[in-house]
Amino acid sequence: MRRARFAxxxxxxxxxxxxxxxxxxxxxxxxxxxxxxxKEDLPTLRFLKENRDFLRSRMxxxxxxxxxxxxxxxxxxPRFLTYREMMASLHAADDTLDAQRRWxxxxxxxxxxxxxxxxxxxxxxxxxxxxxxxxxxxLEADFLGxxxxxxxxxxxxxxxxxxxxxxALQLTDEFGTPVQAALDPGRTSALREGGxxxxxxxxxxxxxxxxxxxxxxxxxxxxxxxxxxxEPVRNALNFLELDLAALDPKDGAAGVRARTWTRSAGDGxxxxx
Amino acid sequence: MNxxxxxxxxxxxxALLLAGGPRGVAAGDPPVAVxxxxxxxxxxxxxxxxxxxxxxxxIYLENDEALDAGGYAGRWGYLFYSVAEDAARGYSVRNxxxxxxxxLSFAFEAPPLSSEWIDSDAALSAxxxxxxxxxxxxxxxxxxxxxxRGGFDDKKPDLTTWxxxxxxxxxxxLFVVVDASNGKVKKVWRG
Numbered sequence: 001m002r003r004a005r006f007a008x009x010x011x012x013x014x015x016x017x018x019x020x021x022x023x024x025x026x027x028x029x030x031x032x033x034x035x036x037x038x039k040e041d042l043p044t045l046r047f048l049k050e051n052r053d054f055l056r057s058r059m060x061x062x063x064x065x066x067x068x069x070x071x072x073x074x075x076x077x078p079r080f081l082t083y084r085e086m087m088a089s090l091h092a093a094d095d096t097l098d099a100q101r102r103w104x105x106x107x108x109x110x111x112x113x114x115x116x117x118x119x120x121x122x123x124x125x126x127x128x129x130x131x132x133x134x135x136x137x138x139l140e141a142d143f144l145g146x147x148x149x150x151x152x153x154x155x156x157x158x159x160x161x162x163x164x165x166x167x168a169l170q171l172t173d174e175f176g177t178p179v180q181a182a183l184d185p186g187r188t189s190a191l192r193e194g195g196x197x198x199x200x201x202x203x204x205x206x207x208x209x210x211x212x213x214x215x216x217x218x219x220x221x222x223x224x225x226x227x228x229x230x231e232p233v234r235n236a237l238n239f240l241e242l243d244l245a246a247l248d249p250k251d252g253a254a255g256v257r258a259r260t261w262t263r264s265a266g267d268g269x270x271x272x273x
Numbered sequence: 274m275n276x277x278x279x280x281x282x283x284x285x286x287x288a289l290l291l292a293g294g295p296r297g298v299a300a301g302d303p304p305v306a307v308x309x310x311x312x313x314x315x316x317x318x319x320x321x322x323x324x325x326x327x328x329x330x331x332i333y334l335e336n337d338e339a340l341d342a343g344g345y346a347g348r349w350g351y352l353f354y355s356v357a358e359d360a361a362r363g364y365s366v367r368n369x370x371x372x373x374x375x376x377l378s379f380a381f382e383a384p385p386l387s388s389e390w391i392d393s394d395a396a397l398s399a400x401x402x403x404x405x406x407x408x409x410x411x412x413x414x415x416x417x418x419x420x421x422r423g424g425f426d427d428k429k430p431d432l433t434t435w436x437x438x439x440x441x442x443x444x445x446x447l448f449v450v451v452d453a454s455n456g457k458v459k460k461v462w463r464g
Contacts, residue, residue, distance in 0.1 A: 207371035
């Protein structure tokens with residue numbers, strides 16, 4: 001469900017460009033551990049927990065009887081209304097140019113003094129270009145200027161010995177959602193050629209996290225998982241790279257080398273240029 | 274005065290970091306919590322809750338660590354509810370970091386809080402006027418500040434209210450309910 005939010009082309013282009021380009025900020029090695037680090041047990045929402053029956057009973061006052069839903073509609077993003085206005089002003093600008101051109105044809109070089117009007121025509125064109133630039137800046141701000149905290153996991157490298165290659169990786173994030181990525185012949189070939197493979201892309205909570213990594217297939221069956229400890233940077237696209245080159249089944253998944261780096265919206269725009 | 278404190282908190286945190294921490298704190302100890310108002314942690318937890326579920330709405334908050342006299346606390350707990358997942362997830366914020374995030378282990382389907390609410394310092398200041406006698410007589414102090422909708426006002430159950438709980442040894446607690454939109458005290462009772 002959450003993954004469905006990424007099905008827009010801009011984001012995919014952005015990720016592809018960002019992943020392919022050099023890291024924009026300092027790379028941070030990720031702690032890879034064999035044992036899951038214990039979580040600090042901080043008491044939270046104590047009053048609610050101690051008085052939950054009372055508080056839940058108060059909610060009954062607000063309880064409403066659901067009725068059959070009819071003529072449902074989703075709320076409209078106000079930006080889409082402004083796009084209509086932008087389109088209308090674009091057409092108005094076209095009309096202005098057409099009218100200008102017709103007038104120009106009719107009185108073309110009627111007099112040498114008309115040359116003076118060329119300057120004012122250039123001024124008009126300039127102002128129309130300015131307006132267009134403003135509209136484009138608005139669109140760019142809407143679609144490129146808002147980066148929420150997200151994590152992209154990419155895989156790089158493979159062990160030299162083919163019999164040490166895992167058949168698949170499984171990552172389990174903090175929400176407990178497992179994501180499996182098979183290292184099929186296409187991916188394996190890409191990794192052998194020095195390429196990278198994206199196996200995960202989703203929003204993430206901006207806080208310290210521990211993800212579980214399991215390797216499966218061949219000698220990896222039943223080996224120990226590894227725990228990746230990192231903190232996604234808020235409002236940035238966080239890349240987590242897993243380098244499989246040094247893997248050895250006797251180390252379990254903890255033999256993976258991991259690092260992170262980030263890109264902000266501005267970095268992404270640069271990468272696209 | 275509160276505005277000054279508001280500005281002072283981040284400056285104090287920076288000073289502590291520069292100084293390498295307060296005296297008597299060993300390396301490796303958790304950093305001293307800089308007192309924050311409830312609203313100061315809100316943007317961070319909203320970002321986190323959106324990452325969890327896009328429809329997540331704030332339904333409840335309370336102080337997770339002791340309140341000071343100004344309505345500030347070292348840690349605040351925020352609870353979000355997602356209709357899509359039919360689950361509630363809590364976040365605890367300390368020193369501008371989420372130090373704990375977990376699902377609520379029981380059902381608590383509260384309505385979303387109104388977007389307009391006074392901050393914890395203003396709420397405590399409003400409640401303090403009604404708690405003067407209790408504090409004087411029993412030595413009571415504010416121990417809990419919680420914000421929820423529909424909890425404590427029977428006449429207007431849809432209202433988002435702050436509830437300030439004062440406690441004292443040997444005396445029943447004092448509850449002061451404050452309208453979170455304007456700081457007016459709606460109800461006071463002992464129990």
